[in-house]
Amino acid sequence: xxxxxxxxxxxxxxxxxxxxxxxxxxxxxxxxxxxxxxxxxxxxxxxxxxxxxxxxxxxxxxxxxxxxxxxxxxxxxxxxxxxxxxxxxxxxxxxxxxxxxxxxxxxxxxxxxxxxxxxxxxxxxxxxxxxxxxxxxxxxxxxxxxxxxxxxxxxxxxxxxxxxxxxxxxxxxxxxxxxxxxxxxxxxxxxxxxxxxxxxxxxxxxxxxxxxxxxxxxxxxxxxxxxxxxxxxxxxxxxxxxxxxxxxxxxxxxxxxxxxxxxxxxxxxxxxxxxxxxxxxxxxxxxxxxxxxxxxxxxxxxxxxxxxxxxxxxxxxxxxxxxxxxxxxxxxxxxxxxxxxxxxxxxxxxxxxxxxxxxxxxxxxxxxxxxxxxxxxxxxxxxxxxxxxxxxxxxxxxxxxxxxxxxxxxxxxxxxxxxxxxxxxxxxxxxxxxxxxxxxxxxxxxxxxxxxxxxxxxxxxxxxxxxxxxxxxxxxxxxxxxxxxxxxxxxxxxxxxxxxxxxxxxxxxxxxxxxxxxxxxxxxxxxxxxxxxxxxxxxxxxxxxxxxxxxxxxxxxxxxxxxxxxxxxxxxxxxxxxxx
Ligand code: PEP
Ligand code: MG
Numbered sequence: 001x002x003x004x005x006x007x008x009x010x011x012x013x014x015x016x017x018x019x020x021x022x023x024x025x026x027x028x029x030x031x032x033x034x035x036x037x038x039x040x041x042x043x044x045x046x047x048x049x050x051x052x053x054x055x056x057x058x059x060x061x062x063x064x065x066x067x068x069x070x071x072x073x074x075x076x077x078x079x080x081x082x083x084x085x086x087x088x089x090x091x092x093x094x095x096x097x098x099x100x101x102x103x104x105x106x107x108x109x110x111x112x113x114x115x116x117x118x119x120x121x122x123x124x125x126x127x128x129x130x131x132x133x134x135x136x137x138x139x140x141x142x143x144x145x146x147x148x149x150x151x152x153x154x155x156x157x158x159x160x161x162x163x164x165x166x167x168x169x170x171x172x173x174x175x176x177x178x179x180x181x182x183x184x185x186x187x188x189x190x191x192x193x194x195x196x197x198x199x200x201x202x203x204x205x206x207x208x209x210x211x212x213x214x215x216x217x218x219x220x221x222x223x224x225x226x227x228x229x230x231x232x233x234x235x236x237x238x239x240x241x242x243x244x245x246x247x248x249x250x251x252x253x254x255x256x257x258x259x260x261x262x263x264x265x266x267x268x269x270x271x272x273x274x275x276x277x278x279x280x281x282x283x284x285x286x287x288x289x290x291x292x293x294x295x296x297x298x299x300x301x302x303x304x305x306x307x308x309x310x311x312x313x314x315x316x317x318x319x320x321x322x323x324x325x326x327x328x329x330x331x332x333x334x335x336x337x338x339x340x341x342x343x344x345x346x347x348x349x350x351x352x353x354x355x356x357x358x359x360x361x362x363x364x365x366x367x368x369x370x371x372x373x374x375x376x377x378x379x380x381x382x383x384x385x386x387x388x389x390x391x392x393x394x395x396x397x398x399x400x401x402x403x404x405x406x407x408x409x410x411x412x413x414x415x416x417x418x419x420x421x422x423x424x425x426x427x428x429x430x431x432x433x434x435x436x437x438x439x440x441x442x443x444x445x446x447x448x449x450x451x452x453x454x455x456x457x458x459x460x461x462x463x464x465x466x467x468x469x470x471x472x473x474x475x476x477x478x479x480x481x482x483x484x485x486x487x488x489x490x491x492x493x494x495x496x497x498x499x500x501x502x503x504x505x506x507x508x509x510x511x512x513x514x515x516x517x518x519x520x521x522x523x524x525x526x527x528x529x530x531x532x533x534x535x536x537x538x539x540x541x542x543x544x545x546x547x548x549x550x551x552x553x554x555x556x557x558x559x560x561x562x563x564x565x566x567x568x569x570x571x572x573x574x575x576x577x578x579x580x
Contacts, residue, residue, distance in 0.1 A: 001232050004207050007186070007473055008227035009193035012202035012252075013245040014159055014180030015238060018220045018231075020211055021162035031104045031217050041095050045088070045102040048142035053082045055138065077128060078135055103143045107215035110136040114212045133212065140216075154178075159220045161210055165192045175199060180222035182210050182229045187476050189456035189506045190468035196224075197509075197528040198278055200285075204229050206470035255533035259290040263536045267543040271518065273536055274330070274526040276504055280318050283325035286529035290536060293329035293387070295526020296452065296504040297322060299375075300336045309371065315378035323386035330387045332452065332526075333379050334431070335372070335404075337361045337393040356466065361394035366403050376411040383423035391429045391452060396436040401447055431504075433457035438486035441493030448499065452526070453490050455505025459483050478507045479567065480560040484520070488555065491521040502526055512571050514538045519551025541576040 202224030274295030339360020433454030509527030
């Protein structure tokens with residue numbers, strides 16, 4: 001049994017067999033076999049080892065011919081490793097004694113060797129861990145042959161273990177069969193975490209080497225609420241986590257009953273709780289959780305999930321569907337925010353050294369007006385269907401906002417000329433997710449109908465901490481006083497003006513921050529649908545007076561530790577009424 005601590009990325013508990021994407025790219029379907037089939041499994045193993053050995057020998061010869069003997073040495077290591085009689089002996093013993101399948105026994109053996117190699121001081125051996133993973137894949141491919149399972153059509157529920165999940169992978173995965181995620185890299189606001197929360201699937205990220213610690217089909221527990229993963233748990237641990245899983249489910253069911261009660265503080269201040277969504281299909285569930293509208297529709301998933309850039313018609317249909325499903329509730333459509341960790345290969349963007357600061361998001365759109373105008377046409381055409389609002393992301397200068405608005409007006413003129421109806425008075429707002437936008441918020445509110453504070457990027461850019469990099473995840477804190485001051489600036493810039501402000505970064509769905517955000521003046525929070533009931537419960541338990549006192553205290557702190565400790569105390573002291 002191995003227990004690993006990572007970062008809690010999506011709450012809940014999952015228990016099930018692992019599917020290790022990086023090394024297998026397919027699932028080991030069975031762990032054990034009928035003892036009568038041992039001989040067959042041994043033959044399977046021998047054939048796979050022989051085939052892999054042959055392949056490696058050919059690769060070595062080809063490498064020697066093309067690149068010289070030095071490069072060929074690397075394959076000599078592979079060859080020796082597979083040919084080692086001890087390997088065959090150990091794996092065969094597991095098949096005969098424990099009735100493991102050849103694939104499972106071999107996978108276990110290779111994971112163990114990788115663990116050993118990783119922990120030795122010799123840098124040469126450390127480097128060989130990758131070679132072992134490569135060999136593991138090669139042999140497993142032969143063992144499993146045609147029985148490999150397609151990731152997008154799984155036949156059994158699994159826990160996905162991977163280095164990272166790209167958004168396009170996430171949407172192509174067979175959701176119905178995914179119990180949880182255990183991921184090597186990332187942080188609480190990385191897109192893998194956001195997607196896991198969107199799908200309502202428990203996830204732990206920043207686990208380091210979970211892909212090499214776990215072999216396919218091994219039982220895993222993912223405790224997404226506490227950021228813990230247990231591999232190969234014993235019976236007692238499984239029983240303990242099964243109880244937690246049931247408790248969590250009961251808590252969830254209770255929270256759902258809050259759907260129809262208003263989000264109003266004890267002293268009568270109403271707070272609007274909205275949903276962040278990525279695909280139209282999420283709307284019914286968002287309403288089920290009590291969303292009063294869509295505060296952020298991340299449209300880029302429409303682009304990331306298809307092989308081709310979606311046509312105007314396809315985009316229009318997606319926007320129309322969201323508006324129809326929300327039946328008159330507000331829907332903020334954010335124009336495509338591609339780039340950095342949301343890179344769509346289909347745009348053919350060249351490699352950038354610093355993609356988070358590169359030609360991404362609105363900057364990309366303003367340089368690719370055909371794509372942008374088609375997108376805006378699709379949005380405007382859907383505007384008659386409900387309460388649609390348009391939001392531009394990643395703005396750092398007034399000029400960008402003006403250019404984006406002027407492109408929108410050009411598109412409106414085109415539609416006019418073509419006699420295509422749309423709502424001319426559609427509100428046009430912007431995200432505040434760069435320090436520049438927050439610092440100049442007073443200027444922006446003269447030209448934007450609403451602001452939405454994106455604390456994921458705002459934190460990343462203010463603290464110069466990559467939001468998706470597990471190695472600096474300990475430095476990523478949205479409660480850093482520098483970030484809080486920028487949030488406060490943006491909120492205050494809207495006061496006394498007919499400009500709405502909301503917050504749609506991950507902070508909005510974290511109960512620890514709710515009172516502080518209300519105290520800073522926010523009355524609109526947009527979050528993953530599943531988080532709405534938890535936040536509503538807190539809103540109903542507090543008073544604005546208390547929230548303001550909290551904000552007044554917090555804003556005087558200089559260190560994020562002080563803020564965190566204080567907020568934790570305040571959170572512990574609040575007792576949500578149990579009307580849930
Ligand atoms: C943000 O940056 O806070 C945000 C809401 O946008 P995204 O997470 O999609 O970058
Ligand atoms: Mg953002």
